[in-house]
Amino acid sequence: MSGIFLEEQESTNKLRKADFKAALVLLCIAILILLETLKFPMTGSYGGVESQWYVSPALFPLILVSVLLASSALLLITAIKARGYRDVFNYKGWIGDFGQSINRDRWFVIIQLLLYIYIFIPSCDFFLCTANFLLAITFRFYLSNSALMLPLYATQTIAVAGLFGLRASLLDEFYFFSMEIVSDEKLIAWSDSLLAGMIAINCLTLLLFSKAEKIKIVYLLATCLLVPLILVFVFTFLLQVPMPVEYGSVSLFLQWLWYDKLGM
Amino acid sequence: MLEQFLYFFKFLFELVTEPFNLFILFGSSLLGILFGSMPGLTATLGVALLTTLTYGLDTSTALISLLGLYVGAIYGGSYPAILINIPGTPAAAATAMDGYPLAERGEGGKALGLTTTASMIGTVIGLIFLVVLSPLIAVLALQFTSWEFFLLALFGIVISGTLTSHDLVVKGWIAGFIGLFLATIGRDTLQFFPRYTFDTSALDGGLEVVPVLIGAFGIPQVIRVLSEKQxxxxxxxxxxxxxxxxxxxxxxxxxxxxxxxxxxxxxxxxIGEDIAGWVSYSTAKNTSSPEEQKKFGTGSETALISSETANNACIGGALIPLLTLGIPGSPPAAMLLGALLLNGIIPGPTIEVEHPNFLLEVTAIMVLASFAMWVNGMVLAKQVIKLLQIPAPLFIPIVAVLCVLGSYSLGLNFFDLYLMIPVGIIAFILGELKFPISPLVIGLVLGGMADESLRRALMLSEGSFLPVLQRPVSLILLLIIIYCVISQIPFLKNAINSRLGTIKSKIFGKQA
Known part of the structure; x- marks a missing residue:
């Protein structure tokens, strides 16, 4: 009984420490929002409308930010009362303890998602990006084979560096991040080739060095290569949703097969 | 009345005689059961992902698929709850308490049969309430002014923040107010002034609900399930x-x-199905005979039936405020609201004027959805269970890919995709810190209404807050909100309690 109580107490202490940090962050954000909101017109004329304070676009955000400030302050006070300010300068309390595998895994998934969405999808064919993402995730979580991870990290780094290198050499203006859909066919073709090469290396590493059962490898390859192909097919041809990079190599091949060869 | 009755059956007949509709109905119901039965996937995420796929379909077909999935997903959570003691959705948590002991005794088939039938009955009873109460509430809501709508939105945030918080209640409120704040991003509706857009044209129209919901409900599950190696x-x-x-x-x-x-x-x-399941479970226990009470937690059929009936009846309940007031009763209903708006239907008191018989159509679709759920449950349970054996590291990354496609395919722009990930990561962090996500979503959905209603109300009263106190409904709502807030703030609660104590002792002190 006392063990359960101590466990609960420890969990509450941990939460209050996290609450202290969360309240500090929320207070900072609320203050920034307040500063931005104070720039909105409270009275006067905007868009041809004579404005009173009660129709100001700042009214509702000001109420919200005040409530947010009060709530965050309440959270902060509660955390301080429970001595949640301890360990505030310990970096592990902010980003997690890397000695624990759960934290390493969380960061791995987050980084893979960020790479997939912000780097690979806007640059390469959707099938290739997805296959690359699925290989990375399944290598770590389905096979759990550390021997495969080093080549994976190497290919990922080469792919990212290569994509930036291609942008630098093939485009007039280099960018890290873009809201625009890439339409430079030459850049897409090179990017696709690079990513396809990295995927091939990962698949070869898997086939040559994995000690997993054959059936597991078959399931993994089916998930990573077949499922994205089915998804691309369903979305492109059945739901008529164009893929993010329309001139991707696999998308162009599927379009040629579907429209020109099969005459659909 | 008779006319409406005839219309209901005519519409039902039209739906049943259209093979495509039946295909969509049974398919989406099965998909819902799959979503509900896979731990880590929820009804809200299912409805959010399907919304993006049904955007191009006509309204009836889109609703058939969304409601079919919603009903199926709430029921589907009972499969893993009964057979592996892990609730597929939070709604099925109470089901696991007595379903798993039954399965351990070799009565898993009986437990599934009970939950399937109880879920169908629960859904249908919920629908009866929907049909009976909605027109009454809609008539009442026609009398509502902007003050009532503003206070209803605020009430929604405060009550959902209070009830969904597993730790400090203030965290639920903070989540709700963050949601309301997110809704203010973009050009405001009265003066078209750009708020928090930072000269980014993609933010002018505000944040799209669907990518935010997919991010908030999908990405945290992907991170959680993979890193916790479930x-x-x-x-x-x-x-x-x-x-x-x-x-x-x-x-x-x-x-x-x-x-x-x-x-x-x-x-x-x-607040939604999970709370309904637990409340119903404890009520059933308290009202059962002492012999039956002893069976609770060890495989009681009463417990199983009570929790499953309640969580499915919740669907009809959640649709009542959604269709009559435009206020979602649960997170999946919030997503349904987004789907309805995408299809050009604006739920609220005037829905029956703008779309006559819409309520009857929704009811007819829900009747079919509960029937499809029952048939799928009776016939396909064994096949669905086989899918439960797919390892999470294989299917969860595919869910992540579906989240990406779902966010992108609705608006075909990168901004929605780029938005989903930070929202998902923030939702994950908030979840880890025990901030509930439901109030955030409700806040995002209700924020626009709250903002516009408040300013309209003040415009009509020329800046006076007095009408709030002069209108009975708004006064009641205001008092409830104040009570909810005060009862959760320790020093205010203590001050009131000590004051009440003093008054009591003054009144009763001498008698004592």
Missing amino acids: TLAKAKEFARILPEFSAIVRNIKHIFRSACIGVGIGSVPG
């Missing part, structure tokens, strides 16, 4: 599933009470 136990073997009508008849009073609890809880903005 592995599922082997499902218990079970015999043939039968409807178990005799057990249903034995528990008829529990069924009706649980359905009423489900509808009541479902109709409160922001």
Whole structure:
């Protein structure tokens, strides 16, 4: 009984420490929002409308930010009362303890998602990006084979560096991040080739060095290569949703097969 | 009345005689059961992902698929709850308490039969409440002014923040107010002034609800399930599933009470099926005979029936405020609201004027959806269970890909995609810190209405807050909000309690 109580107490202490940090962050954000909101017109004329304070676009955000400030302050006070300010300068309390595998895994998934969405999808064919993402995730979580991870990290780094290198050499203006859909066919073709090469290396590493059962490898390859192909097919041809990079190599091949060869 | 009755059956007949509709109905219901049964996937995420796929379909077909999935997903959570003791959705948590002991005794088929039939009955009773109460609430809501709508939105945030918070209640409120704040991003509706857009044209139109919801509900699950390396136990073997009508008849009073609890809880903005399941479970325990009470937690059919009836009856309850006031009763209902708006239907008191018989159409679709769920449950349970054996590291990354495609395909722009990930990561962090996500979503959905209603109300009263106190409904809502807030702030609560104590002792002190 006392063990359960101590466990609960420890969990509450941990939460209050996290609450202290969360309240500090929320207070900072609320203050920034307040500063931005104070720039909105409270009275006067905007868009041809004579404005009173009660129709100001700042009214509702000001109420919200005040409530947010009060709530965050309440959270902060509660955390301080429970001595949640301890360990505030310990970096592990902010980003997690890397000695624990759960934290390493969380960061791995987050980084893979960020790479997939912000780097690979806007640059390469959707099938290739997805296959690359699925290989990375399944290598770590389905096979759990550390021997495969080093080549994976190497290919990922080469792919990212290569994509930036291609942008630098093939485009007039280099960018890290873009809201625009890439339409430079030459850049897409090179990017696709690079990513396809990295995927091939990962698949070869898997086939040559994995000690997993054959059936597991078959399931993994089916998930990573077949499922994205089915998804691309369903979305492109059945739901008529164009893929993010329309001139991707696999998308162009599927379009040629579907429209020109099969005459659909 | 007769005219409406005839229209209901005419519409039902039209739906049933269209093979495409039936295909969509049974397909989406099965998909819902799959979503509900896969731990880590939720009804809200299912509805959010399907919304993006049904955007191009006509409204009836889109609604058939979304409601079919919603009903199926709430029921589907009972599969892993019964067979592997892991609730597929939070709504099925109470089901696991008595379903798994039954499965351990080799009565898994009986447990599934009970939950399937109880879920169908629960859904249908919820629908009866929907049909009866909605027109009354809609008539009442026609009298509402902007003050009432503003306070209803605020009430939704405060109550959902209070009830969904597993730690400090203030965290639920903070989540709700963050949601309301997110809704203010973009050009405001009255003066078209750009708020927090930072000269980014993509932010002018505000944040799209669907990518935010996909991010908030999908990405945290992907991170959580993979990093926590959740592995599922082997499902218990079970015999043939039968409807178990005799057990249903034995528990008829529990069924009706649980359905009423489900509808009541479902109709409160922001809280949903999980709370209904637990409340109904504890009510059934408290009202059962001492012999039956002893069976609770060890495989009681009453417990199983009560929790499953309530969580499915919640669907009808959640649709009542959604269709009559435009306020979602649960997170999946918030997503349904987004889907309805995408299809050009604006739920609210005037829905029956703008779309005559819409309520009857929704009811007819829901009747079919509950029937499809029952048939799928009776026939395909064994096949669905086989899918539960797919390792999470194989299917969860595919869910992540579906989240990406879902976010992108609706608006075909990168901004929605880029938005989903930070929202997902923030939702994950908030979840880890025990901030509930439901109030955030409800806040995002209700923020626009709250902002516009407040300013309209003040415009009409020329800046005076006095009308709030002069209108009975707004006064009641205001008092409830104040009570909810005060009862959770320790020093205010203590001050009131000590004051009340002093008054009591003054009044009763001498008598004592």
